[in-house]
Amino acid sequence: MRESASRPYAPLGVRTLCVHAVVLVAAEIVLFRSYRIHEAGFHWATHFLVALAAAALVQAAWLLVTSTPARGQLAAILALHLYAMAPDLLFQLGVPHERWMDLFLAHVSAHAIPGGDETWLVIALAASGLYAALLAAWLSARRREARAGMAPGIGIGGIAVVSPQADPATTELAHVHAGSPRPPDVLLLHGLGGSSAVWRPVADELAAVEKSVIVPDLLGFGASRRIGTRFGLDDQVRALERLLEGHDAAPLVVAAHSWGCAVAVALAARTPARVEQLVLVSPPVFLDPQVARARIAARGWLARQTVEERPAADFACGLMCLARGLLVRALPRLSRDLPAEVAADSVQHSWPAYRDALRSLLVDNPLDDALASPRRPTMVVVSDADTTAPATDVNVQRYQRVRIVELQGNHLLPLSRATEIAALIVGEAGRVTDNRA
Amino acid sequence: MPDSTAQAAPPLPPWVPVAAWLAGAALLAYVVLAVVPAPGPLDDPDQADQRTGFLIPREDARRLPPISGGLRFGARPTLLLFDRRTPGRRPLQKIISELPRGTTMTLVLAGTKRAGLARLVGMPRPRDGGYPVGYAIVDRERLVRYVTLDPTYLEHGLEIATVVEAVE
Numbered sequence: 001m002r003e004s005a006s007r008p009y010a011p012l013g014v015r016t017l018c019v020h021a022v023v024l025v026a027a028e029i030v031l032f033r034s035y036r037i038h039e040a041g042f043h044w045a046t047h048f049l050v051a052l053a054a055a056a057l058v059q060a061a062w063l064l065v066t067s068t069p070a071r072g073q074l075a076a077i078l079a080l081h082l083y084a085m086a087p088d089l090l091f092q093l094g095v096p097h098e099r100w101m102d103l104f105l106a107h108v109s110a111h112a113i114p115g116g117d118e119t120w121l122v123i124a125l126a127a128s129g130l131y132a133a134l135l136a137a138w139l140s141a142r143r144r145e146a147r148a149g150m151a152p153g154i155g156i157g158g159i160a161v162v163s164p165q166a167d168p169a170t171t172e173l174a175h176v177h178a179g180s181p182r183p184p185d186v187l188l189l190h191g192l193g194g195s196s197a198v199w200r201p202v203a204d205e206l207a208a209v210e211k212s213v214i215v216p217d218l219l220g221f222g223a224s225r226r227i228g229t230r231f232g233l234d235d236q237v238r239a240l241e242r243l244l245e246g247h248d249a250a251p252l253v254v255a256a257h258s259w260g261c262a263v264a265v266a267l268a269a270r271t272p273a274r275v276e277q278l279v280l281v282s283p284p285v286f287l288d289p290q291v292a293r294a295r296i297a298a299r300g301w302l303a304r305q306t307v308e309e310r311p312a313a314d315f316a317c318g319l320m321c322l323a324r325g326l327l328v329r330a331l332p333r334l335s336r337d338l339p340a341e342v343a344a345d346s347v348q349h350s351w352p353a354y355r356d357a358l359r360s361l362l363v364d365n366p367l368d369d370a371l372a373s374p375r376r377p378t379m380v381v382v383s384d385a386d387t388t389a390p391a392t393d394v395n396v397q398r399y400q401r402v403r404i405v406e407l408q409g410n411h412l413l414p415l416s417r418a419t420e421i422a423a424l425i426v427g428e429a430g431r432v433t434d435n436r437a
Numbered sequence: 438m439p440d441s442t443a444q445a446a447p448p449l450p451p452w453v454p455v456a457a458w459l460a461g462a463a464l465l466a467y468v469v470l471a472v473v474p475a476p477g478p479l480d481d482p483d484q485a486d487q488r489t490g491f492l493i494p495r496e497d498a499r500r501l502p503p504i505s506g507g508l509r510f511g512a513r514p515t516l517l518l519f520d521r522r523t524p525g526r527r528p529l530q531k532i533i534s535e536l537p538r539g540t541t542m543t544l545v546l547a548g549t550k551r552a553g554l555a556r557l558v559g560m561p562r563p564r565d566g567g568y569p570v571g572y573a574i575v576d577r578e579r580l581v582r583y584v585t586l587d588p589t590y591l592e593h594g595l596e597i598a599t600v601v602e603a604v605e
Contacts, residue, residue, distance in 0.1 A: 052465075117469055
């Protein structure tokens with residue numbers, strides 16, 4: 001899948017399709033003649049139609065899950081036809097048909113369908129028609145994205161398979177504006193796989209003291225899941241700039257959680273005038289990317305596939321995109337230690353958004369430099385029981401110019417220590433018990 | 438993702454898959470409905486039951502009496518050829534030459550004393566409702582393991598031999 005991701009349109013190349021079409025037609029003529037010599041033309045038809053239906057359904061499923069057309073668009077039909085007729089080749093070698101040969105695309109049972117080949121013709125045309133319509137919708141969506149000047153939304157699952165992503169240049173990030181109606185003076189950025197819901201308790205605390213708080217869902221996450229096709233730090237920063245411009249934001253305090261810290265320092269680097277102060281909560285500094293990869297991979301099979309960007313991760317995330325509606329309802333019941341909104345939003349992102357966010361931490365992570373040489377007042381909040389971004393990663397010797405506060409809790413400090421985080425944001429550090437003090 | 442794909446429109450316009458499907462559907466419908474031969478009067482009304490290559494399981498097979506239609510069954514596997522008229526000698530000899538050694542082959546013609554064997558072994562009735570043209574295979578236990586209509590059985594010696602060998 002990594003190869004197809006690098007050349008997403010390769011399976012649809014005109015020359016490739018033409019060559020495959022010629023090979024398919026020529027091979028099928030030979031096969032048809034060989035069956036007809038044995039007075040078994042209807043056998044050819046049955047197995048070809050079954051193979052066509054199977055190829056169409058497999059390719060439709062592939063497109064839905066990976067949002068990328070499968071390789072061998074037409075060759076798959078021939079391959080599956082040869083597979084389906086394998087028992088006939090075995091028969092030529094002296095092996096009669098047996099029930100287990102239904103493993104070859106229902107080789108034995110396929111003939112018993114009521115209506116015979118006419119029924120299979122209807123099924124094959126329906127399946128291939130469905131795939132043709134799906135592929136046409138996918139092409140149309142990618143074409144509209146290209147027309148808007150966007151990169152193609154390859155690999156963005158769910159509804160994005162058939163519907164173009166919104167252009168971040170013209171579509172504002174989804175966000176919550178809490179507290180005072182004046183232009184925002186606090187910006188809260190969520191972490192990887194999160195959404196603005198993670199900051200809701202803190203935003204409520206800040207709103208209570210008349211702060212004007214803006215909490216966006218970053219590109220590709222939460223309610224901004226349908227915006228954009230690229231999700232690198234630069235893309236996130238540009239989208240945030242447009243959001244802040246739209247709200248006439250003055251220099252503000254930017255508080256960020258986890259991966260959002262990387263976005264925050266990238267925003268500060270690109271538009272220094274906008275950022276008055278940084279409050280970085282549980283920043284994944286990841287000084288040694290190999291250690292970080294190993295740490296993430298140790299969290300489970302899917303985490304390992306994800307951090308190594310293996311096709312299985314792409315595939316698993318694609319399946320989750322297809323099942324998103326179900327997961328959004330189920331996760332709040334399964335993750336009882338999280339607020340329902342946070343649990344539901346944990347699947348409101350696509351694989352490319354997640355992958356690009358992870359890459360920004362594991363490759364060219366900007367946090368170390370930003371903390372070693374801060375250009376504006378910066379506070380780092382870590383927690384004693386954080387295994388994702390351990391407090392020990394925040395090197396006190398190297399980061400002498402930032403203020404470091406350690407709280408009791410896990411990685412999700414904005415949820416578990418909302419009052420203390422809000423106090424630190426408004427500059428009332430005296431209300432907070434610092435573990436390190 | 439490399440920059441080569443940035444802002445790249447797909448190589449195909451969206452109407453191409455739909456147009457290709459329409460053309461393919463028309464061609465396929467023509468091939469399946471017009472080019473693939475329709476069953477003839479001597480074929481099985483349900484083509485799925487003709488030349489299945491699938492042996493009847495022992496537990497479902499009919500057992501013939503030791504002597505049926507004047508023939509003795511049980512000593513050897515027996516191939517019963519059913520036809521409406523006497524086939525040519527050479528095609529028959531070709532079939533015999535392809536059969537495994539020790540197989541008994543008997544031609545059962547319509548209108549003869551043995552014609553009742555067709556009903557006894559359960560030969561299907563062809564579309565024209567007349568006497569079946571095809572073959573049946575009876576194993577050493579007198580079980581009828583294979584019956585099929587096959588108007589062109591004379592050309593299918595290898596196919597018949599494969600099934601007889603499987604019965605053995």
